[in-house]
Amino acid sequence: MKYLDDDRDIRFNLFEWLDLDAVLKAGPYEEVDRDQLAMVLDECLKVARGSVSACNEAGDRVGARFEDGKVQLPEGFAEAYGDLASGGWISPTADPAFGGMGLPESVGTGISEFIMGANTALGLEILLTRGAAHLIETFGSDELKGTFCERMYSGEWTGTMCLTEAGAGSDLGALTTKAVRQDDGSYLVSGEKIFITSGNHDLTPNIIHAVLARTPGAPAGPKGLSLFVVPKVRVNPDGSLGGPNDVTCAGIEHKLGIHGSPTCSLVFGANGGSQGFLLGQEEQGLAHMFQMMNAARWEVGVQGLSNASAAHQAALAYARERLQGRGPNADKGAGQSLIIEHPDVRRSLLLQSAYVQAMRALVSYTAWCMDMAHVTQGAERDRWQGLVELFTPISKAWCSDWGFRVTEWALQVFGGYGYTMDYPAEQYLRDCKIASIYEGTNGIQALDLVGRKFRMQGGRPVQDLLKLAGEAAGSWTGDPVLGASARQLAEAVKALDAVLTQLPGRENAPLLMLLNAVPILDMLGHVVGGYLLLQQAGLAKQKALALMGERGVDPNDPQAVRALQAGSRDAAFYQNKVQAAIHFSHRGLPLVAAHAVALLSGETAPMDAVF
Numbered sequence: 155m156k157y158l159d160d161d162r163d164i165r166f167n168l169f170e171w172l173d174l175d176a177v178l179k180a181g182p183y184e185e186v187d188r189d190q191l192a193m194v195l196d197e198c199l200k201v202a203r204g205s206v207s208a209c210n211e212a213g214d215r216v217g218a219r220f221e222d223g224k225v226q227l228p229e230g231f232a233e234a235y236g237d238l239a240s241g242g243w244i245s246p247t248a249d250p251a252f253g254g255m256g257l258p259e260s261v262g263t264g265i266s267e268f269i270m271g272a273n274t275a276l277g278l279e280i281l282l283t284r285g286a287a288h289l290i291e292t293f294g295s296d297e298l299k300g301t302f303c304e305r306m307y308s309g310e311w312t313g314t315m316c317l318t319e320a321g322a323g324s325d326l327g328a329l330t331t332k333a334v335r336q337d338d339g340s341y342l343v344s345g346e347k348i349f350i351t352s353g354n355h356d357l358t359p360n361i362i363h364a365v366l367a368r369t370p371g372a373p374a375g376p377k378g379l380s381l382f383v384v385p386k387v388r389v390n391p392d393g394s395l396g397g398p399n400d401v402t403c404a405g406i407e408h409k410l411g412i413h414g415s416p417t418c419s420l421v422f423g424a425n426g427g428s429q430g431f432l433l434g435q436e437e438q439g440l441a442h443m444f445q446m447m448n449a450a451r452w453e454v455g456v457q458g459l460s461n462a463s464a465a466h467q468a469a470l471a472y473a474r475e476r477l478q479g480r481g482p483n484a485d486k487g488a489g490q491s492l493i494i495e496h497p498d499v500r501r502s503l504l505l506q507s508a509y510v511q512a513m514r515a516l517v518s519y520t521a522w523c524m525d526m527a528h529v530t531q532g533a534e535r536d537r538w539q540g541l542v543e544l545f546t547p548i549s550k551a552w553c554s555d556w557g558f559r560v561t562e563w564a565l566q567v568f569g570g571y572g573y574t575m576d577y578p579a580e581q582y583l584r585d586c587k588i589a590s591i592y593e594g595t596n597g598i599q600a601l602d603l604v605g606r607k608f609r610m611q612g613g614r615p616v617q618d619l620l621k622l623a624g625e626a627a628g629s630w631t632g633d634p635v636l637g638a639s640a641r642q643l644a645e646a647v648k649a650l651d652a653v654l655t656q657l658p659g660r661e662n663a664p665l666l667m668l669l670n671a672v673p674i675l676d677m678l679g680h681v682v683g684g685y686l687l688l689q690q691a692g693l694a695k696q697k698a699l700a701l702m703g704e705r706g707v708d709p710n711d712p713q714a715v716r717a718l719q720a721g722s723r724d725a726a727f728y729q730n731k732v733q734a735a736i737h738f739s740h741r742g743l744p745l746v747a748a749h750a751v752a753l754l755s756g757e758t759a760p761m762d763a764v765f
């Protein structure tokens with residue numbers, strides 16, 4: 155099964171649309187230039203298309219296996235992981251002082267998409283490793299940093315995130331794992347964690363767990379949690395490996411998708427000997443852990459995008475070769491048409507593409523805001539950081555929900571073959587579903603949005619967003635090609651604004667917000683998507699005109715324009731970008747007004763239903 159990427163759109167986002175120079179001219183990225191970034195993407199793509207993609211099918215069909223307390227990963231995973239580690243793809247954006255490449259997040263998005271799209275199970279391994287290493291870099295003592303960071307960023311050891319327990323999933327305040335301080339300053343950790351991604355495997359000689367646990371006498375609930383780093387194998391002062399650290403794997407889950415990613419039950423300290431080291435301060439563990447959770451949430455959004463994009467590309471390739479029926483423009487007496495000629499198949503393909511482009515624009519723009527927050531200071535930094543925090547739950551939930559729907563639409567294009575294992579569509583659909591569940595379910599993301607994110611900085615980030623989207627709509631309203639789309643965006647902004655101003659004033663506002671958090675997040679996702687796609691379409695239109703100018707093509711001569719689009723990959727790309735924005739604005743954006751009607755009705759039937 156070959157991975158079909160969307161390299162062209164990834165490069166459009168990075169090199170043509172985002173203001174990359176604003177990032178590159180500043181502080182930590184001064185040494186980086188566009189040519190370097192283009193080469194970085196080339197190199198990453200080779201690995202993604204090569205060994206990483208090559209073992210994706212085996213990862214699914216054979217999956218991770220558990221025998222005698224050990225987890226074995228499928229054939230090809232060790233080689234692909236080795237290629238990712240030796241190429242620096244575990245930590246392209248990490249600080250060079252700890253062995254990272256020091257690249258901006260804007261390019262990190264493209265790298266993550268290539269790897270996640272080629273092999274989601276393997277992508278998760280490195281996502282968690284860099285997240286756990288970053289926790290140690292931020293909150294660890296110099297000694298812990300020296301012991302772990304470089305070895306993890308280089309891929310010599312991997313990392314995990316150990317939150318979930320049988321009685322504590324969404325409700326992290328219910329965690330019971332214990333950590334007792336010892337005379338030497340370390341802690342003995344004991345408890346059982348479940349659903350731990352890559353909690354055990356045979357890729358590396360050590361695995362470094364970031365564990366949330368409770369110290370004796372700590373308050374109940376989330377405020378009593380502390381964060382620890384617990385290696386699978388103890389590490390000697392000289393950095394060499396010591397004996398086992400009493401962390402055992404009790405089994406792995408048998409699940410719908412991501413079969414190559416072992417989802418482990420881990421037992422810490424069954425024999426009283428799991429040594430852990432405190433990160434940051436006691437009872438600040440959840441606040442510290444949010445650094446890793448937020449990064450992972452955004453990356454899970456990238457996963458939704460990656461699965462959707464790969465599924466869409468596969469459907470597009472299939473539609474270009476499958477013959478069935480006769481299209482409306484087929485010549486009389488001609489044989490069967492390619493299914494790509496059928497209007498219903500074309501509708502589905504463009505809708506898939508439009509949502510994929512909207513998701514990619516959202517996660518890329520979020521990454522660019524992270525870079526801007528990194529290179530600015532004071533009020534300007536706060537503004538970019540506010541947008542990052544607002545966009546984090548939206549990226550996670552909107553891209554995973556709509557990413558899953560896109561994989562379903564893509565599967566449909568294959569007809570019966572899509573339902574078989576002969577084609578990759580069904581694997582993309584199964585692999586994608588988890589993205590709406592882990593890292594905080596999408597219901598929990600929506601509560602974070604309407605609770606904390608709407609209130610932060612006095613509500614400014616969400617107001618900034620409405621203003622930016624409204625201004626973009628206003629500036630394109632008179633355009634002959636994009637005017638109708640701009641008006642759809644203006645309507646959507648108005649509908650969202652009405653919900654956000656009216657609902658909180660209702661007598662039963664707290665209930666209405668809890669009941670409608672998910673549709674509110676969906677409204678925001680669509681408005682951001684529509685706003686960013688309109689910007690991109692405006693740019694694509696200009697670029698298409700410039701290309702016509704260069705090639706001497708009259709924009710008012712449809713035949714000549716079509717000939718250019720048939721012969722030039724760029725001309726076709728810009729044309730499709732404009733069409734995707736138009737389609738999204740007419741098929742996606744009206745959902746915002748539909749949600750508004752439902753929400754403003756004040757209907758609360760779910761609370762009166764008898765379940």
Ligand SMILES: Cc1cc2nc3c(=O)[nH]c(=O)nc-3n(C[C@H](O)[C@H](O)[C@H](O)COP(=O)(O)OP(=O)(O)OC[C@H]3O[C@@H](n4cnc5c(N)ncnc54)[C@H](O)[C@@H]3O)c2cc1C
Nearest residue numbers: 315316317318323324349350351417592593594595597598
């Ligand atoms: C394949 C896989 C990999 C995973 N990897 C990891 C990992 O590496 N590390 C880790 O720590 N965990 C991991 N998890 C656990 C995952 O994060 C949890 O499953 C998830 O957070 C949900 O917890 P739960 O399963 O207990 O569901 P519950 O919390 O029981 O939720 C059940 C349902 O109730 C809803 N719900 C719960 N509370 C509320 C509320 N307050 N308001 C509204 N709705 C609510 C949820 O949205 C959900 O729909 C993984 C899970 C899976 C399946």
